[in-house]
Amino acid sequence: MENSKIIFAYLIYLPIVIALTIYVSKMLFKNGKLFMVDIFKGKEDIAIATNKLFEIGFYLINIGWAMLILKISYYSINEMSYQTLIEILSKKIGGFSIYLGIMLFINLFFFFRGRRISRKSLRTNNEV
Template sequence: MNWTVGAYVAYLLIAVPITVWVASTLSHNGRVFLADVFDSNEQLADAINRLLVVGFYLLNLGFVMLYLRGGGAVADLTGLFETLSVKIGIVMLVLGVIHFVNVMVFSSMRRRGRADARRAQIPPTMNQPYASPYPPQPQR
């Protein structure tokens, strides 16, 4: 076995468990957030959570597999560590970016839902431009 094959094996032994750990952590802790986004509809939150986990695995493990060959040949132990640090660092950055995008999307959905709920609570006269929320004052 040469150094390049060793780098491949070490990369997969590190990148796949990191991906699994991040997915399980996000799934477990994101459930409460999703329940809030979907107005305490637990079934919908659980279904979306499972779909997000499947998509997360497909996207990230696909990236890990495609990125396996990146980096070229490894000549020695130093090269192995340098290659691993770059590859794992990039995988972690990709995981972070994907998480950030998911949080941004669901935060915007949450804000929009709350704004819609607030608009639904305002009396119809308040939605009219220049309508006063106070009763008319008697004329003197």
């Protein structure tokens, strides 16, 4: 019976973290495309291709991390009530959400940094 609770927890955890990852990725890279076009000075084909590669990397890193922290059996199986299970899921999903937020801000930092460097080099070229 206890193993079925863990499997039940996995069936709740996995769709939630995968859906969160997909949602954050779609929002980030849909809006990040504008930064990439700016960074690559209007070369839309290179910007879109690079953005797509970053999106794939984002999926791999974040879904990989979600799988890595999946294990629930660290906790005492003998004391696994439904309340404990919900608390464990809350901790895991909450922790993953915080991690995903940090990854989002790291990506935004790099988008802004790339844009700033691109504009700086454009100004330098215009002054010469």
